[in-house]
Amino acid sequence: MNVLKTLTPAQKKNLAVLAISGLLFWTSLTTLLPTLPAYISDVGGSKHQVGLVMGSFAIGLLLFRAQLGQLSDQRSRKLVVMIGTFVVGTAPLGYLSVDSIPLLMAFRAFHGISIAAFTTGYSTLVVDWSPPEKRGELIGYMSLVVPVGLALGPALGGYLQVSVGYEVLFMTSATLGYLGLLFASQVTEAGKKQVEEKEREDTSQQAAFWTMLLSPRIRTPAMVLFMVGLVFGTLTTFLPLYVRELGIDLNPGLYYTTSAIASFAMRIFIGKASDQFGRGIFITMSLTLYVVAMFLLATANTPIEFLVAAIAQGAGGGTLIPMMIALMSDRSTTSERGRIYALSIGGFDLGIALAGPGIGSFAEILGYRGLFQLGVSLALVALLIFITRSSKSIAHSFRFATGREKDVYAVK
Structure with missing residues (x-):
């Protein structure tokens, strides 16, 4: 990590504090991934109510x-x-204090605010404190807190549930979250303010928030992320049921662990390379990996085929999200970066949210294998959209998407 030698003490301090806060946040959040459904069931929730909460x-x-x-x-x-x-x-304290389904739904909706807030603030702060020429590399390194948290949290949550019960589990999740708050309180925003002094704009001249979405610099990334969100939501919602339907001797948790390892590995290297070769070629590569992963899942019949698909999907996801954050950072000024990030990543959120009820409505007709075949098509559409619509024309888009042209929408 030679990039660390080029940072000022203030940059090192703020990025380190952010990383610790991020690790605590993701570990807190994911301790409840394998345990909260069981808790809802244990307090009397039906299978349908578990899904609602x-x-x-x-x-x-x-x-x-x-x-x-x-x-x-x-x-x-x-x-x-x-x-x-x-x-x-x-939120974990709220779960612990109630046992009615409507109140659990309310606290779960409240819990959802955490990702909306943290990922928006975290990503924009990382960019604010990163030198522009090293932006992709630092985004890649700072995003490592996600797969590490996803690896630690579920294992810790499952262990606490079995060994000491729900009360200690929820208290531990809450403690991790509040420790993250403590570290977040130590962050400063001097880097942001210094840049804003140079590029301060009259608010009347700034684009209305939602009209930003119609801008070509944001519209295509948001659409691509929406399609990938549908794919990712399909995978996370229906993979365990698909494995069970096929009668394959594979713990679905092993799929997610393998995917997280692949994601971690890609994030170490991909950011630095994108600073040199551009974001486009790596976004294309990530979408291609998603196509491959969904094809492998749609045709899989053995555990090894599922695990190979996990490697492809993890590598794709570990590349796509950091590269999209870097791309949106390249395409925005400091004074609008949070809104642009929220709009583009909001496409991914919406895709995940719609995947269960939307894609799942085809389950009775297509079966679970058919849903993953549909996922191949969705991933292909995302790839085609990016290759043909990521710049000001099809020719420019193709050259940008294959690393042969710079991003025409990047802020100079």
């Missing part, structure tokens, strides 16, 4: 992503990060 997470995520993006730009990135860590610490 878990799905309520998307309500808070979708309703507040845009507003938090605006708050990030107009008030404070740090405040938005602190909101995210406060919510992720408070």
